[in-house]
Amino acid sequence: MSGIGANIKRLREDRGWSQGRLAREVCRLAGVSGEPIGRQEISRYETGKRTPREWLPFLAHALGVNVEDIKTLQGVPEPPMPTLADFLPAGNPLAPLRARTGRRIDSETVADLRQRVHGLRLADDVIAGGDLIRPALRELRVAVTLYREASYSQRVGRELLIQIGELAQITGWIASDAGQHEEAERIYRIGMSAARQAEDCTLAGNIAGSLAYQYSNTGREDEGIVLAQAAVHGAGSKAPAKARALYHDRVAWAHTKRGEAQLAMRALGEAAEALEEDSADNASPNYLYWVDAGELRVMESRVYTELRRPLRAVPLLRDVLSGYQATHTRELALYLSWLAVALADANEPEEAAHTAERIISLSSAVASERTAERVRVVLNRLEEFSDTPEVALVLTQHRA
Template sequence: MRGETVGQMIKRLRVAKGWSQASLAAKTCLAAGVDSGSLTRQDFYRWEAGKRTPREWLPFIAAALEVPLAEMQIAATIKKEDTAPVTLADFLSDTDALQPSQVRQGRRIGATEVADLAARVHSLRLADDVVAGGDLIGRALRDLRSAIKLYRESTYAGDVGRALLVQIGELAQISGWIASDAGRHDEADRIYRIGMSAAKQAEDATLVANLAGSLAYQYSNTGRVTDGLLLARAAWDSVSGDAPAEAKALTLDRLAWAQTKANDSRDAIRTLGQASDALADDANQMPSPNYLYWVNPGELQVMEARVFTELHRPLRAVPQLREVLSRYEVAHVRETALYLSWLAVALADANEPEESAATAERVISLSSDVASERTAARVRVVLDRLEEYRDVPEVRAVLDYAA
């Protein structure tokens, strides 16, 4: 998969540190041991825009940004035209697990079998609302294997085959999500790619984009920030103008999150606005598929609050998170714990350590019996954030309890 250019890398790392181009220029001069005027903001503007390459300055830029020189040297070999355009084809699986068997010994199937599979897929989605990935992964993988075997070994008419592929794509989306929640990210990656291939063969562009957005979301949350941003953009670029409003809003929501993780706050906030506009588009009357049943204004508000938390804007995040939590169903333990974890971080950012500690205690309590790597990861984030306030008795008690 294509990587980022050295200019893109410099900008990403600079923005992550909150530095201006002029500030990085001064720090690079300091690392090089030369006069501060030897580099200017304009130099970095040209490098980040890809107009020039900072060859002799590369070791000192790497030192200033605290990144291995080898990484920057690799990035310096990548040309801008090699990084774009990135399309969904770049993320499709190299192996085709959906290739029909040479000898089909299964019975002939029709619409009834497809409807039964669709019911199982939707049942799995509803189960995921209240059951964590660690407890659902076995069922999800069994269902996916059975569905693929049904497609490969049975005989059927062309329209039934296409409908089967759509259901395999939908099943791969929820199974990948469950695998990711269970912390099995490599497996989730493979499952999502199988789903994308199935949806592509079925010519269901909306489903392909949904699967791509799910995989991009995993990448963004597991350290593959550049891959997440590239894939989220490719997913949005693939969404057709007549796609359902919920599909557009969800794809934009995931792009906003990828932009947030890439420290592109301006684009992230703009994309959030586009997502809300897309969902509210009364002119779009396309029916929404079942797998988008949960996409509504409340869920967009959740993402907006999370983005503002990640961007350290607690005055925006805290009220939204409190409003969301006030109406959330208590049966959704995992989601409640996740949203509370964002609230705990936002409260810490707002210099409210006592209230953050109380919220963190609830997060830990709710997460203790949930087989979800997502909640476990969020607990670690909250505890790390509270370390700054260890001298506060309420915070120290929570940290000691967690330890």
């Protein structure tokens, strides 16, 4: 990331804006139509792949700073995070080599990989993306290398593709948590390709839902709703109950981010109905171990918060948080962030400030862009109550 790119990213995040929001502001200030500067262009500026040049004054204006503030390097830039390109071969990473020279593998090798993939999922429950991204990418490289270079039966090849798909889903999730959204999208698409080749519609839908969730959270709401709905329709009614519940959950969130309250409520209801059908006779894949009634309550409370319905959101969030595991630091901070916003919406600034203090303390210990973004959202929401002493103290301490 260049000095200019790092400054643009920092200033944008300080405002709590998505890349899409910044792009729209730049176009508005420049008086142009058709969005010649879009989200992807902002991403290229931030990663140093391009330099703004003639757009720099408009970027500075949108971000409320001088051009020199963007040009001046702030501190020593952090070393770049790894990307999938660092770990995988060029071209189609799932294309087998014409002449495989590696050893022959069997189901036992795939079973070992399956255990490591599940271990990575469990690690993600307690370790944030910035700390997990490197081992996750290494595991994905190993799996893809096996598929391309080893020899195996048709059945083992399909099992291997499924594990690549599962590994891509959790690795994409980890990359997204680390703030590497473009990288996460590339990883998710590799996973969807592997799942489709393995003819595993449930897995393909799970990966598509994860990417839809990222779209919805990064200013690409229209793409999010289309992909979330595609996951629902692609898997069909024969998908396991937990899978269908999760697909509808993603649809609910996508509608919420577009402000479509009625459609969001309907999708939440469909998620609850699907989960009620869960039984031992309709076994779900291991990777859906975390989907349960509690998780649906979390999503419901978040939907109510986003839709500015605090009287519904606050009791739900308090109920969820009352029994939440303290070891899941990132999720605890995230759920508390929605509680803080809901409390502010309920005109309870003192309690919102107290909750914000907990969030800031928790998030400082995890390398998660998700929690960092939620801290910015909470602090921006509290600005309205800056005359309240408890809020003023939180805002002052955080700025310091």
